[in-house]
Amino acid sequence: MIEGQEEGKMEEWEPNIIVIACNWCTYQAADLAGSLRYSYPPTVKIVRVPCSGRVEPEFIIEALINGADGVLIGGCHPGDCHYKNGNYKALKRFELLKSVIEEFGIEPERVRLEWISGSEGLKFAEVMKEFNDTIRKLGPNPLKWKEINSV
Amino acid sequence: MSDKDIRIGVYICHCGENIAGAVNINEVAEFAKNLPDVAVVRDYLFMCSDPGQEIIKEDIRKGLVNRVVVAACTPRTHEPIFRRACEDAGLNKYYFEMANIRDQCSWAHWHEKEKATEKAKQLIAAAVAKARLLEPLEDRYVELNKNVMVVGGGIAGIFAALDLANAGFKVYMVEKNPSIGGNMAKLDKTFPTNDCSACILTPLMVEVANHPNVELITYAEVESVDGSVGNFKVKVRKKQTYVDWEKCTGCGACINACPPKARVPDEFNEGLSLRGAIYIQFPQAVPKKAVIDPDACIRCSGRWFGEEPRRTKDGKPILAPCEKACPTGACSRDEPRDPNGELIELNVGSIIVATGYKVMDKKQFKEFSDSPNVITALQMERLITATGPTEGKLIVPSDIPKYLEWKKKVEKGKEAELEARKPKVITFVSCVGSRDNRYHTYCSRVCCMYMLKQAMLLKEKYPELDIYMFFIDVRTPGKDFDEYYMRCRNLGIKIFKGKVGGVQKLPDERLLVKGYDADLGKPVELISDIVVLATAIEPNTDLKDLARKLGINVGAEGFLRERHTKLYPVDTMTEGIFIAGCAQGPKDIPDSVAQAKAAASSAASLLAPGKMKVEPLISEVNPEKCTGCGICVELCPYGAIEMVEYNGKRKSKINETLCKGCGVCAAACPSKAITLHGFTYEQVVAQIRTIAKKGVIEEV
Ligand SMILES: Cc1cc2nc3c(=O)[nH]c(=O)nc-3n(C[C@H](O)[C@H](O)[C@H](O)COP(=O)(O)OP(=O)(O)OC[C@H]3O[C@@H](n4cnc5c(N)ncnc54)[C@H](O)[C@@H]3O)c2cc1C
Ligand code: SF4
Ligand code: SF4
Ligand code: FES
Numbered sequence: 058m059i060e061g062q063e064e065g066k067m068e069e070w071e072p073n074i075i076v077i078a079c080n081w082c083t084y085q086a087a088d089l090a091g092s093l094r095y096s097y098p099p100t101v102k103i104v105r106v107p108c109s110g111r112v113e114p115e116f117i118i119e120a121l122i123n124g125a126d127g128v129l130i131g132g133c134h135p136g137d138c139h140y141k142n143g144n145y146k147a148l149k150r151f152e153l154l155k156s157v158i159e160e161f162g163i164e165p166e167r168v169r170l171e172w173i174s175g176s177e178g179l180k181f182a183e184v185m186k187e188f189n190d191t192i193r194k195l196g197p198n199p200l201k202w203k204e205i206n207s208v
Numbered sequence: 209m210s211d212k213d214i215r216i217g218v219y220i221c222h223c224g225e226n227i228a229g230a231v232n233i234n235e236v237a238e239f240a241k242n243l244p245d246v247a248v249v250r251d252y253l254f255m256c257s258d259p260g261q262e263i264i265k266e267d268i269r270k271g272l273v274n275r276v277v278v279a280a281c282t283p284r285t286h287e288p289i290f291r292r293a294c295e296d297a298g299l300n301k302y303y304f305e306m307a308n309i310r311d312q313c314s315w316a317h318w319h320e321k322e323k324a325t326e327k328a329k330q331l332i333a334a335a336v337a338k339a340r341l342l343e344p345l346e347d348r349y350v351e352l353n354k355n356v357m358v359v360g361g362g363i364a365g366i367f368a369a370l371d372l373a374n375a376g377f378k379v380y381m382v383e384k385n386p387s388i389g390g391n392m393a394k395l396d397k398t399f400p401t402n403d404c405s406a407c408i409l410t411p412l413m414v415e416v417a418n419h420p421n422v423e424l425i426t427y428a429e430v431e432s433v434d435g436s437v438g439n440f441k442v443k444v445r446k447k448q449t450y451v452d453w454e455k456c457t458g459c460g461a462c463i464n465a466c467p468p469k470a471r472v473p474d475e476f477n478e479g480l481s482l483r484g485a486i487y488i489q490f491p492q493a494v495p496k497k498a499v500i501d502p503d504a505c506i507r508c509s510g511r512w513f514g515e516e517p518r519r520t521k522d523g524k525p526i527l528a529p530c531e532k533a534c535p536t537g538a539c540s541r542d543e544p545r546d547p548n549g550e551l552i553e554l555n556v557g558s559i560i561v562a563t564g565y566k567v568m569d570k571k572q573f574k575e576f577s578d579s580p581n582v583i584t585a586l587q588m589e590r591l592i593t594a595t596g597p598t599e600g601k602l603i604v605p606s607d608i609p610k611y612l613e614w615k616k617k618v619e620k621g622k623e624a625e626l627e628a629r630k631p632k633v634i635t636f637v638s639c640v641g642s643r644d645n646r647y648h649t650y651c652s653r654v655c656c657m658y659m660l661k662q663a664m665l666l667k668e669k670y671p672e673l674d675i676y677m678f679f680i681d682v683r684t685p686g687k688d689f690d691e692y693y694m695r696c697r698n699l700g701i702k703i704f705k706g707k708v709g710g711v712q713k714l715p716d717e718r719l720l721v722k723g724y725d726a727d728l729g730k731p732v733e734l735i736s737d738i739v740v741l742a743t744a745i746e747p748n749t750d751l752k753d754l755a756r757k758l759g760i761n762v763g764a765e766g767f768l769r770e771r772h773t774k775l776y777p778v779d780t781m782t783e784g785i786f787i788a789g790c791a792q793g794p795k796d797i798p799d800s801v802a803q804a805k806a807a808a809s810s811a812a813s814l815l816a817p818g819k820m821k822v823e824p825l826i827s828e829v830n831p832e833k834c835t836g837c838g839i840c841v842e843l844c845p846y847g848a849i850e851m852v853e854y855n856g857k858r859k860s861k862i863n864e865t866l867c868k869g870c871g872v873c874a875a876a877c878p879s880k881a882i883t884l885h886g887f888t889y890e891q892v893v894a895q896i897r898t899i900a901k902k903g904v905i906e907e908v
Contacts, residue, residue, distance in 0.1 A: 096317060103312055106892065107871050107886075110870055111871030122900075
């Protein structure tokens with residue numbers, strides 16, 4: 058039985074979400090959301106990278122293995138990548154990754170790729186709320202609990 | 209424990225109340241003290257202030273710390289500041305990392321103080337985890353090309369070009385239209401001083417065109433931009449003019465020869481009159497050269513450029529009227545002309561974008577009727593100015609054709625009576641498309657003032673006119689602006705606070721204006737001869753496309769986005785590219801000029817030293833690990849990677865002057881042979897693990 062999914066405990070359990078954000082767009086959007094005081098769940102924590110094309114599949118695996126409940130990669134809109142086309146490369150890799158994740162026994166909805174431009178502060182906040190809700194519904198990352206239970 | 213001697217200083221900023229108001233600083237500081245390798249934790253009201261930076265420097269100088277983590281606002285604006293502080297104190301500035309606990313924490317979670325505090329701890333832990341793995345790096349230098357391209361030849365572009373040219377920089381001015389001048393060339397007089405627009409603008413147009421350091425490339429558009437700060441490679445497409453500009457003297461003989469059938473609405477007069485297929489944009493154009501609009505040309509002679517002419521019975525070639533009229537042979541059709549024009553390649557170190565604005569078309573507002581007597585304010589400028597279709601004679605726009613007929617007769621020396629109707633009542637409507645959720649939520653900033661200006665100019669010239677103005681409210685924040693408003697009021701212009709719901713066309717071409725007087729709380733109706741709509745200032749249709757080519761951003765409203773509203777108002781997220789004037793957002797001439805001068809000085813101070821420090825945050829291949837598969841070579845968007853011989857084997861190598869540090873190659877290399885400095889695999893994974901473990905740093 059997964060502990061966090063017991064009735065009652067669900068209330069206390071908060072998702073742990075990692076956003077790997079491109080410096081030129083999604084990271085900027087998060088800053089903008091803050092300066093406009095759009096709130097979103099504090100479960101969301103950002104790691105900055107120069108481009109979504111920098112994101113290695115291992116980054117996401119590492120996040121999940123170590124306990125993150127959801128991982129979102131944020132990149133520039135198609136055509137807007139600061140480095141021309143890193144986001145297309147991210148998209149390709151992401152699709153591969155999703156299938157790998159499923160093999161690990163993790164719901165593919167736990168990983169997501171979003172295009173959020175630097176001016177989309179509101180979109181950032183909304184996507185984060187929505188992603189948080191999705192993860193909340195899914196409950197804690199099964200991998201984490203498997204690992205803990207096997208100790 | 210790692211055997212390296214790592215002493216991390218964690219500096220937590222209160223940012224006044226901005227961080228401390230949501231994040232419990234003491235709790236976070238206590239937490240940070242227990243993180244591995246952390247030697248010092250301090251907090252201060254404003255870490256980026258001089259005394260704040262001094263705290264860090266002092267610790268470095270005393271040898272207490274050799275890695276610095278600042279938990280404050282966003283690295284996007286403040287990382288360079290703190291890096292410099294580290295450097296000043298003698299620490300390699302890449303031994304620095306930031307935790308964004310303001311923009312991405314306290315501000316966003318203001319009402320969840322405990323959770324914000326918890327998140328701040330995790331963000332700081334992640335930064336510390338990365339700091340433990342930082343490596344010292346050395347800045348690189350790149351040579352800078354000292355030429356600048358200014359895109360857009362309006363008042364903003366002109367000033368930017370002049371300032372740079374005067375400072376000794378070579379400037380290429382790329383303008384889409386045949387002439388420079390922009391929207392200001394269409395204006396009659398200009399607030400707040402009411403000096404004649406052409407009188408102040410045209411001398412500047414001539415000055416910039418004649419400046420030895422300026423090369424005008426008009427009737428041209430940017431096709432592509434490659435490279436980066438200091439070394440942009442730009443392709444500019446000069447459109448086909450169909451007139452040999454070397455030969456054209458701008459005499460205008462061709463213009464009169466072009467037949468009525470080939471006439472189309474004149475853009476410069478905002479459609480209030482017609483121009484020929486061959487035309488000079490306006491009489492004061494710079495350069496004053498004719499172009500042929502191939503879509504409007506009806507091919508009078510029956511041939512196009514380069515085609516054999518038809519001949520009369522006695523064998524003489526039949527020429528088009530323009531060809532025949534031209535005294536210099538500039539528009540001869542004997543030679544073929546490439547409809548794609550010409551591609552010009554420029555190498556520049558910096559780019560200034562000053563492509564201005566357009567006003568919303570009145571067609572978008574059905575409620576104001578399709579009467580020709582409902583006009584935009586920009587049309588009103590054309591109607592009252594001496595260079596306009598009526599030479600500044602005030603008549604109702606529906607009678608402009610009558611006026612033009614009359615003028616033609618008079619020019620031919622015939623006697624004729626002008627039957628055009630003079631308006632008795634003119635009504636102005638503010639905020640048409642601005643401050644309106646259906647169109648644009650923003651304020652167009654200049655409309656209140658130019659409406660007052662137009663009303664004032666009209667009333668001063670024609671005191672018997674009745675002028676009504678509808679404002680949501682009058683916005684006149686600017687030097688001498690409110691005085692201007694009072695001056696206008698004193699002229700006896702009637703100002704309503706309220707909106708106009710619609711305009712109805714009456715059978716006699718007059719207009720029924722249905723408004724609302726918010727002061728009286730009642731609807732008002734009045735009959736007007738002309739209704740002037742202050743339609744919103746909008747970004748040009750092609751601005752987004754241009755921004756994409758340049759790799760800069762547009763905001764939600766579609767105007768170019770500055771790097772930081774307050775601190776970097778003319779910079780963009782792409783280094784070396786600056787913005788000025790209405791392309792950045794609606795503004796008046798004084799503000800456009802101020803921005804242009806700011807952009808010019810930013811470009812000048814960037815390029816003047818001739819070389820520039822660039823962050824060494826680029827990728828490097830470890831040839832020992834590289835298996836020579838070549839995957840990275842194909843992926844690099846800048847062609848920075850090539851395969852070379854290394855100890856007799858094929859290995860990849862990154863050209864450090866071409867690499868921009870996107871990290872695509874590092875992410876793709878199956879052998880993990882590539883390191884992106886500043887964002888290494890180990891560093892990013894350390895951050896990720898720390899957050900995944902909610903602030904617990906694993907030993908490495
Ligand atoms: C009705 C009206 C009245 C006004 N009256 C006043 C006044 O009295 N006082 C005042 O201070 N301000 C006034 N203004 C505001 C004033 O017009 C602007 O502040 C000023 O013109 C802005 O200059 P700019 O150079 O930024 O843009 P623009 O004048 O729009 O110039 C931009 C130039 O860039 C060119 N361009 C556009 N796109 C491209 C491209 N892709 N490639 C190359 N070139 C391109 C355009 O052809 C144009 O030449 C008024 C505005 C309106 C609408
Ligand atoms: S991808 Fe890696 S292994 Fe392959 S050539 Fe590039 S650096 Fe070498
Ligand atoms: S990081 Fe790699 S892919 Fe990106 S620009 Fe540098 S060499 Fe090319
Ligand atoms: S720079 Fe944002 S995705 Fe490439």
